[in-house]
Amino acid sequence: MTRDRELRYVGRPIPKMDAAQKVAGRAQYIQDLKKPGMLHGAIKYSDQVHARILSIDASRARKLPGVKAVLTGDDIPLIPIGFMKDNLALKKGKVRQYRDEVAAVAAINSEIAREAVDLIQVEYEPLPAVFDPEEALLPGAPLIHETDAKGGPNKSNRLKLPWNLVCGDVDAGRAASTHVVEDRFSTTWVAHCCLGASGCLAEFDLSGNLTMHSITQIPYLAQNDFGAFLAGLGLEGKNVRILSTTIGGGFGSKLDTHVYEFIAILLAHKTNKPVRMIFSREEEFLAQAPRQPTRIRIAQGCDQYGRLTFRDVDMILDNGAYTSWGATTPSVMMVPISSLYRVPNVRYKATCVYTNNLYSQAMRGYGNPQATFAIESITDQLAEAAGIDPLEFRLLNVNQPGEITPQRFRVTTCGLRECIEGVADKLGWAEHRKNPKKARGFGLGSLIHVGGGARVYKSDGHGMIMRVDDFGKVTVITGGVEIGQGLETIIAQVTAECVGVLPEDITVVKGDTSICPWDVGTHASRAAFVSGNAALAAGAKLKRKILELAGPMMRVDPKDLDLRDRMVFSTYDPEEAMPLDKVLRKAHFTAQGTVLTAEHFYDPPNEMLDKEFKGNLSCSYAYGATGVEVEVDEETGQVEILKYIAAHDVGRALNPLLLKGQVYGAALMGTGMALTEQLVLKDGKVQNDNFLDYKILTALDALPVEPILVEPVDEAGPYGAKGVGEPGCVPVAPAIANAIYDAVGVRIRDLPITPEKILAGLKKKRGGTL
C-alpha cells in the first residue's frame, strides 16, 4: 500500500517508454513483419446479404501461378467459432451478412492473392433478409440462424442471452413519482478506426505447434480459442504461442478472436508456410465488427424535491449476423443504469437480436457510452420537468462515498460531486444561467465506470514475474498488453517506486504467451490497475528477498534495511549502505548462490454478477463529469464546441502526462460518436468504407479540453489509482446533446447529432416553417 514517504516516480509525467522507438519509425507493427517463405492471405467475401451457397468454383483461382492454396467451407472441418459458437471461419450452407467469408487464398504476394480471390465464382440463392432488429423479433421474420450452437432449433432471432436486472420496485417508484419522463434514444454503428488495420501472421512448426503473431488485446483467451480450433483440425493438444507485435490501436476491436485469424491458421496449416493476413482500409470498414447499435426506451422519475425515484430501461442491441463478446456489454451498461446517481428502483432489460447486418462488437466503454447517452439525456429532461437546474438536479442525486448501490456495488471512494462542481465552475455555469447568450448552450454529462477491473470473465487476474540481474536491473514480465495507453511505463514507474530502483532500470517484457504469465486481457480500463497492483505485490516480494540477502552481507537485521535509488541501507544509519548491484553479484558469484525472482498473480476482489445480475462487479468505481459549451448555427445546424471540461475521479494520477493523453483521446473519440461518426448500412451493406465518407475528427477539430483530475486515492488501487482508459468517452454525447438543447431547444435522440437533424428539429420547433 501507499507508503508515507514521498513518491519519487509515481505521479510524475514520465514520457512513454516506447515513444522513442515509435517516433523514430522503428516500432514493428504487424504490417512490418515478414518471415522467410511467407505467403499472403486474402479473403473472398460474400456479395449477398442472406443467401444459400449453391456452389463455389475456385478452379481458376487454383490455377493462377503463384497461388499456393485456395480453401472454401467444403475443404475444412466444421469448427464453430465465436462467443456463442455461431460462426465458421469459412461459411458453409449459407451466408448471413455481406462480409461473410466464403473462400480464402494464400499466394506468394498479396496482388496475386487478391487476383485469385476475384477469380472465385460463387453461386447463391438469395433468401429474404431482415435488417431492423425490431422487425427481426416479429413472428415470421427470416431466421438468421435456424439452429443454435448445440444444433437445437431456433424459433426466433432473439439471442438466448437474457439480460434482466430488477432492483427494488420500479412500479411503486413510478407511482410515487411527482415527475416522470419517458423517451426513446438510439445509437448507431461506430467503427473503431484503428490507424493500424487488422492483421496477423500464422506459422506452424514441424510438430504442428502454432505461433500466431498477433495484435490481440486478449492473448491468453486467444490462445484458448486457437487451441480449440487446432483440436478441430486434428491438432489436439498442440501448443499455441501468441507473439504480440506493436499494436496500431485497440479500443476494444481486439477483444475477440476474429474470423480472419482463423483463416490465416487454416492457410498456414494447409500450406505449411507462414501466412500473413493484412486488412486494407476498405476491409477494415467492411469486415471489422463495429460498436453495437442500441435502441433504448427509458423512463425516469423523481419526487417533488427532485430526488430520483426510479429508472426503467428497455434496450435492443443489434447483434448482426453473429455474436461477439460484445453481446455481454449489457453487463457493463448495467453499471450506469443501476448506479449513476442514487436511484432506489431500477429495471433493465436488454435483448440482443440477430439481423443480417454486420455483426457488431464492443468498443471503448463496453456499452457504457450508449447507456449513458440515454440516462444523461433523460436526466436533463427530468430536471426540466421538475423545474430544477440540471446542475443542481445532479448534485441532489449525486453518488456518495461508501454507498451500496441497488445492484450491490460497494462504492469506496467517489469523487463525482467534485467532478460535477469542478466542471460547472470552469464552465461558468452560474454566470451562464444568469445571462444566457443566444444560440449558446451548456451541457453536462456524468459517468460511472468500473475502475478496478470488472469480473466479466470468471477470472479478472493478471500475472507478473520480476527478476533482477547482476547490475540491479529489474525485468518485469507481464501478461498485459500495450495498446498505446502506456502500460509499460506505468509498470516501470510502480516497480521502480516499490522496489527502490530507477524507472530506467526497468525492462518490461510482454507479448509472448510462452514467457509471460496469464492475464485476462486489456479491457475494462483495467490494465494500469491490475498490473500496478501486481507490480506492487511482486515488487514487495522481490525487495524482501533482496533485503534478506543483504542482511548477512551487511551484518544488519533485514528488518532494519531498506532499498532506495539502487542502494541498500540501514534505516537506523543511512550511512551504512551497500549498492544493490554489489549485493546481487555477491549472491550470484557464491557457491550455492541464488538468483532473485518474484511473482504475483493479482486477481482483484471483484465479484461475478449473480443470477440476478447483482454483485460488486469492480472493487473500485471511476467517476467523472464532462461539461461543454456549444454554439449552434441556426442556419446550417453546425455545432461548435467552445469549451470542453473533463473532470475525472482517477483515484490517483500515476502519470499525468499519459493520463491526460487518455482523456484527450477519449474526448475526441466520444465527440466523433456524438457528432459525426456512423457506419452507414443500407440493407446490410456498408456505404462509407473510407475515411472521406466515414468522418473521424481531425486536428482541425481538436477540442479545447481542460482536464480536471480528482484524486480521492482509492485503497484498492495501486497507490490509489483507478482505471481511466475508457471513461473519457462515456458522457460526451449526452453532454453535447444537452448543450444543444440548452442552446436552441432541440433535443436530439438519435446519434450522431448531424446538422440535418438539428435543422429538422429547429424546423419542427418553429411549427414546420423555416
Next chain:
Amino acid sequence: MGYLEKIVKHVLEFTVNGEPVTVLVQPHEMLLAVLRDHLGLTGAKEGCGLGECGACTVLVDGVSVNSCLFPALEAEGALVTTIEGLMVDDGRLSPLQQAFVDHGAVQCGFCTPGMVMSAEALLAETPHPTEKQVRAGLAGNLCRCTGYNQIIEAVLAAGESSDSNPKPGNEPGKERP
C-alpha cells in the same frame, strides 16, 4: 494471363535519407511500397492506401506527400526523406521527434511517423507556427488515439525552440551525392 507473366520493371534511381538507391519497380507501384517493400524502410505506414490518413507521409524534395499515392517513378532523381532519416547524425532523436516524446504525443504510434513528417514540412516552411497553422498543417494526418492535443503542443514547442536546427535531407536543393 496470370500476374507473373505481365510484370514489366523500370529502373528507378533516387536518394533516400542521403543515400543514393537504385531499385527495379513496376510502373504502377507507389513510393510507399518501394520504401517499405523494396528498401525495408517500414517507418512510413500504410493507414489507408488512399491518400486519406497521412500515415504514409514522407518528404520528396522537401515537400510532404502521401507516398501511398505518389507514383514511385515520379521520384526519379528526387531527394526523399523518411522518418528514418530524421534523426540527427549521432543517432539522437531530432528536436521535433523529442518534442513528440516529451509531450505525450505518441500513443499507439501508428500515425506518428506520418504526423512527424508533416510537422517537419510545416516547420521547414513556417518555423514558428501559430496553433491554427499547426492544426491546418496536420489536418491531413489522422490520429485515433490522442485527440491531437499533445501532438499540437509538441509541434508548437518544437517550433518555439527551433531556431537553426537544420535537419538532414529535407532542404530542397541540398547537395546531391
